[in-house]
Amino acid sequence: MTAVIATSGLTKRFGRTNAVSDATFEVAEHSICGLLGRNGAGKSTLMNLISGQEFASSGEVAVFGENPVENAPVLARTCFIKESQAYPEGFKGKHALRAASWIFPHWDHELAAELVDEFSVPMDRLIKKMSRGQRSAVGVVIGIAARADLTIFDEPYAGLDAVARQLFYDRLLQDYSQHPRTILMSTHLIDEVADLLDHVVVIDNGRLIMNESADELRGTATTLAGKHSEVQRFAEGRDVLAWDALGGLATVTIVGLTDDERREALEAGLEASPVSLQQLIIGRTRGNQREENAS
């Protein structure tokens, strides 16, 4: 596996806060990696470090094997789409797309025209007069049509409705299948993108708390429901993400149940249900906060 992004002990301090703290992870070539976490967890800072827009306080980041800061050959292969993208005064939709077509060597004009049509991007409107959804659509069209070797999307969907978001996922997947590239995407809508991801990085308070293949994460947690005493018996000595009880009934979300144990639980009259990636991450990030409050 070739790593397109590799960080080691990467840290970014703003004053006394660590926005990103000792982050070490890799993103393999041609993978779709989800960068997930709560607001203010450090996702955007991490993306800014990877795209060379911020200097690291300590630690290292390598993109295509090199430091991305002021590195023209690396940045020419990188496309960074973010919600807060600023455009030059007086720029219309068509200007943004034309500029992108000059910058990105693999730019596909035909694809861009199709996407502009599908997302109804108003090419002749000033970008500052566009709605949030229309501005996001400009970013999404550029992100897909640029076919950059490394494409970074920082919450690209702001203001896009459910139909437009589905269109974005479908078109991204379709073009990625034909022209594989490395994609790093941050999002809150975890369940919407879960099936697209092959790797998941979760950041919480600037620290990485998960860095795993999406397939391994799926099915790692199970929710058991049933008689209080039986549920308790199964939960004992395990990694418990959530616990709830009501009278004689209880539910518990636990990690690492084997197939045999699962069968045993069913035979004991418990109901087992899967835990979505989103629920798993909520459980993990909430758990960390609890620990902090306790200490």
Place this chain on the structure above:
Amino acid sequence: MDDDRPIFLQIAEQIEGQIIDGSMPEETQVPSINALAAFHRINPATALKGVNRLVDTGVLYKRRGIGMFVAEGARAALVAQRRDSFRSEYVRPLVAEANRLAIGGEALVDMIRQEAAK
């Protein structure tokens, strides 16, 4: 995909299911990786992993430059395999539930006979 087991397993099981129920006969071509990925809205690498699993177990085979095909004898092998796990996956939970409801062994067998005769 619907539940939260690894998606590549679900892809493999779905293709197996189609081979068992006859909608994908032996020697027919399996949809391409990209078609599977687009249809299920999943990462193509995941679709590939599911299909490769079936290649490893000999259910599918590769014709270079053309695609994946259902192997001869695949259906019989899959049916045998599913029969092996039938007892633990279906019969045991059935008996456990019957016990909870105090349905005796004889009554349960009668019920199964009646259903099978329908």
